[in-house]
Amino acid sequence: xxxxxxxxxxxxxxxxxxxxxxxxxxxxxxxxxxxxxxxxxxxxxxxxxxxxxxxxxxxxxxxxxxxxxxxxxxxxxxxxxxxxxxxxxxxxxxxxxxxxxxxxxxxxxxxxxxxxxxxxxxxxxxxxxxxxxxxxxxxxxxxxxxxxxxxxxxxxxxxxxxxxxxxxxxxxxxxxxxxxxxxxxxxxxxxxxxxxxxxxxxxxxxxxxxxxxxxxxxxxxxxxxxxxxxxxxxxxxxxxxxxxxxxxxxxxxxxxxxxxxxxxxxxxxxxxxxxxxxxxxxxxxxxxxxxxxxxxxxxxxxxxxxxxxxxxxxxxxxxxxxxxxxxxxxxxxxxxxxxxxxxxxxxxxxxxxxxxxxxxxxxxxxxxxxxxxxxxxxxxxxxxxxxxxxxxxxxxxxxxxxxxxxxxxxxxxxxxxxxxxxxxxxxxxxxxxxxxxxxxxxxxxxxxxxxxxxxxxxxxxxxxxxxxxxxxxxxxxxxxxxxxxxxxxxxxxxxxxxxxxxxxxxxxxxxxxxxxxxxxxxxxxxxxxxxxxxxxxxxxxxxxxxxxxxxxxxxxxxxxxxxxxxxxxxx
Amino acid sequence: xxxxxxxxxxxxxxxxxxxxxxxxxxxxxxxxxxxxxxxxxxxxxxxxxxxxxxxxxxxxxxxxxxxxxxxxxxxxxxxxxxxxxxxxxxxxxxxxxxxxxxxxxxxxxxxxxxxxxxxxxxxxxxxxxxxxxxxxxxxxxxxxxxxxxxxxxxxxxxxxxxxxxxxxxxxxxxxxxxxxxxxxxxxxxxxxxxxxxxxx
Numbered sequence: 001x002x003x004x005x006x007x008x009x010x011x012x013x014x015x016x017x018x019x020x021x022x023x024x025x026x027x028x029x030x031x032x033x034x035x036x037x038x039x040x041x042x043x044x045x046x047x048x049x050x051x052x053x054x055x056x057x058x059x060x061x062x063x064x065x066x067x068x069x070x071x072x073x074x075x076x077x078x079x080x081x082x083x084x085x086x087x088x089x090x091x092x093x094x095x096x097x098x099x100x101x102x103x104x105x106x107x108x109x110x111x112x113x114x115x116x117x118x119x120x121x122x123x124x125x126x127x128x129x130x131x132x133x134x135x136x137x138x139x140x141x142x143x144x145x146x147x148x149x150x151x152x153x154x155x156x157x158x159x160x161x162x163x164x165x166x167x168x169x170x171x172x173x174x175x176x177x178x179x180x181x182x183x184x185x186x187x188x189x190x191x192x193x194x195x196x197x198x199x200x201x202x203x204x205x206x207x208x209x210x211x212x213x214x215x216x217x218x219x220x221x222x223x224x225x226x227x228x229x230x231x232x233x234x235x236x237x238x239x240x241x242x243x244x245x246x247x248x249x250x251x252x253x254x255x256x257x258x259x260x261x262x263x264x265x266x267x268x269x270x271x272x273x274x275x276x277x278x279x280x281x282x283x284x285x286x287x288x289x290x291x292x293x294x295x296x297x298x299x300x301x302x303x304x305x306x307x308x309x310x311x312x313x314x315x316x317x318x319x320x321x322x323x324x325x326x327x328x329x330x331x332x333x334x335x336x337x338x339x340x341x342x343x344x345x346x347x348x349x350x351x352x353x354x355x356x357x358x359x360x361x362x363x364x365x366x367x368x369x370x371x372x373x374x375x376x377x378x379x380x381x382x383x384x385x386x387x388x389x390x391x392x393x394x395x396x397x398x399x400x401x402x403x404x405x406x407x408x409x410x411x412x413x414x415x416x417x418x419x420x421x422x423x424x425x426x427x428x429x430x431x432x433x434x435x436x437x438x439x440x441x442x443x444x445x446x447x448x449x450x451x452x453x454x455x456x457x458x459x460x461x462x463x464x465x466x467x468x469x470x471x472x473x474x475x476x477x478x479x480x481x482x483x484x485x486x487x488x489x490x491x492x493x494x495x496x497x498x499x500x501x502x503x504x505x506x507x508x509x510x511x512x513x514x515x516x517x518x519x520x521x522x523x524x525x526x527x528x529x530x531x532x533x534x535x536x537x538x539x540x541x542x543x544x545x546x547x548x549x550x551x552x553x554x555x556x557x558x559x560x561x562x563x564x565x566x567x568x569x570x571x
Numbered sequence: 572x573x574x575x576x577x578x579x580x581x582x583x584x585x586x587x588x589x590x591x592x593x594x595x596x597x598x599x600x601x602x603x604x605x606x607x608x609x610x611x612x613x614x615x616x617x618x619x620x621x622x623x624x625x626x627x628x629x630x631x632x633x634x635x636x637x638x639x640x641x642x643x644x645x646x647x648x649x650x651x652x653x654x655x656x657x658x659x660x661x662x663x664x665x666x667x668x669x670x671x672x673x674x675x676x677x678x679x680x681x682x683x684x685x686x687x688x689x690x691x692x693x694x695x696x697x698x699x700x701x702x703x704x705x706x707x708x709x710x711x712x713x714x715x716x717x718x719x720x721x722x723x724x725x726x727x728x729x730x731x732x733x734x735x736x737x738x739x740x741x742x743x744x745x746x747x748x749x750x751x752x753x754x755x756x757x758x759x760x761x762x763x764x765x766x767x768x769x770x771x
Contacts, residue, residue: 057750059742059750059770060742060770060771061737061738061739061742064664064668065664066733066737067733067737068665069669071669071670188755189757190757190758191757193757227755228751228752228753229752229754229755230750352758353761354760354762356760357755357759358754358759358763359754359755361755361757396736397732397736401728401729401732404713404714404716404717404724404725404728405713405714405717407643407644407645407709407713408644408646408706409646409648411645412646412648412650413648415645415732416746416768418761
């Protein structure tokens with residue numbers, strides 16, 4: 001990085017600035033650069049070039065502690081460890097040091113972060129589903145929070161657009177509440193999954209079980225290779241076989257010649273010019289030199305993730321916006337959502353003993369929402385709904401750990417062979433947008449760069465708890481109807497704390513009215529129209545599906561609008 | 572896959588020098604019909620580190636005891652046993668570098684109990700009694716531990732099983748090693764892929 005301290009304003013001026021390089025930031029970079037804008041992408045963490053994935057080809061025996069981190073290393077990631085999988089030695093380097101990046105909790109909130117180029121696009125679960133009008137209309141119909149300012153028809157072409165580039169494999173099902181998309185060929189179900197699918201459809205009036213719609217390629221796509229079925233995605237994929245900023249959007253942005261990517265750059269605030277009623281740029285801290293530097297642009301896309309984007313807006317105070325940029329409504333920081341999960345059931349099967357699968361499929365099955373779709377499926381005990389993710393597999397040697405009285409030569413032979421087939425599902429449920437669920441800035445606890453930190457005050461409420469009962473009961477009901485044995489429910493509500501699902505949404509919601517929302521239907525800050533927020537912060541409600549595909553579509557749509565508005569000199 | 576011919580012969584706990592390890596490894600390879608590459612040998616010998624001087628945490632006597640217990644949990648049969656793939660050294664490593672002080676205390680107290688049970692029943696230390704006697708002692712401890720949490724037997728069982736199944740020799744030669752499958756097939760006859768788990 002050249003020393004740019006002392007360089008002139010002109011040298012610090014771009015057409016567009018994008019804050020963050022994760023799923024949303026990568027898309028903004030691609031779209032804006034492809035439309036000819038000189039674009040500066042600011043990333044607070046280190047650079048990661050595609051392929052720079054140190055554990056991608058590491059075998060279990062090459063990790064000294066096999067599945068464990070050294071205690072001194074784990075002590076730096078106590079909060080990141082709350083998911084139970086993030087701090088495995090294969091992936092711990094993608095998650096932040098909690099000691100250097102503290103936050104506070106009025107109620108437990110599990111904030112999982114990856115501070116590096118690509119952000120959590122390297123780490124995501126890759127499940128990719130469209131919202132539908134069931135979701136976009138729900139708030140209005142139920143008088144919850146505020147109405148979404150868009151409907152499915154507004155975003156549908158942008159889902160098409162995002163899917164075509166990203167590469168989503170899946171099956172066409174014709175479900176109105178889980179719209180089909182531009183899919184690559186679906187992955188295959190295994191023997192038991194096909195059997196359970198057939199039995200559940202038969203027992204529950206055609207209730208579908210479908211293969212997961214996943215951002216893993218089932219054929220070569222846009223210069224990226226097909227999935228190798230290693231199921232080691234979280235380490236980074238050297239084949240580029242799943243969608244990430246590093247493998248897909250950032251290379252496309254670089255190819256235009258219009259991208260400048262600046263790692264080690266924490267945006268501390270967006271600079272506002274009250275005379276023009278526009279943002280003029282951003283102020284950053286270079287984390288390597290501690291220099292404070294300003295960059296300027298005609299438009300700013302905040303894609304730093306829900307919590308970080310809202311924090312930046314809250315920090316961007318001025319005479320005009322004493323409570324944070326664009327926060328006339330007072331809603332900035334409120335209506336924080338995640339999905340609640342870790343509830344479901346599992347059972348075993350005595351069938352298919354002579355069958356196995358080949359390859360490690362980086363995907364599971366999906367049971368689309370079947371509650372509160374219409375009058376016939378309406379529930380009295382809760383609003384909205386949930387979908388299930390799951391899979392069948394043959395159990396492995398890990399089942400032998402807990403059975404203490406099993407050991408010896410027969411035990412060893414049993415553990416070497418594939419164990420009984422097991423089918424498990426877990427529900428992902430919608431959380432309503434509650435004004436009381438919020439984040440605030442904490443100026444008393446500052447990070448190592450002197451920046452205020454975040455305090456979370458967010459919890460599930462009656463609707464989520466009532467839904468969880470059905471999430472568990474319906475799982476048991478289906479698995480028993482499917483003929484599985486030893487069907488065992490689970491509900492780990494403690495470890496389904498908000499944040500744990502890593503789907504933070506809301507806090508700068510879209511809406512029709514500047515008095516009750518932060519962003520308009522184009523993801524523009526109502527009162528500062530050259531600032532766009534297109535990450536999870538914008539969500540007006542959470543739906544029950546994984547949200548990243550929606551961020552891709554909304555980002556591409558907002559970029560298109562921004563460039564049109566720029567050309568018409570409206571920004 | 573049917574002749575557990577060596578299962579009743581307790582592994583001599585003083586398999587201490589590299590030459591003996593190398594011989595054990597060659598025997599294991601013979602059972603498996605696999606070729607041992609120099610790097611594989613080096614890795615396994617390193618994993619099965621010489622007890623005593625190189626042990627991080629366990630004393631030589633404790634390491635001998637761990638070796639004997641681990642070998643009863645996963646004995647050498649037509650496939651390698653726990654000690655053939657370096658489980659004792661792995662247990663020592665995990666205790667020495669990856670455990671808390673209280674976990675270490677539980678573990679060493681548990682080792683003492685194993686020996687005490689053997690001395691009480693047979694007037695000999697655990698490593699000296701027959702495999703059948705060892706199994707009986709371990710079974711009593713296992714049954715007594717099953718309804719408790721985080722006991723010594725939970726520790727030794729987990730460390731042995733994890734150490735064994737995540738080891739290189741098991742990953743490459745006992746389980747089905749296919750690090751880049753390149754395709755997924757949902758239902759294949761198990762005879763096509765061998766009646767063993769995929770290495771993960």
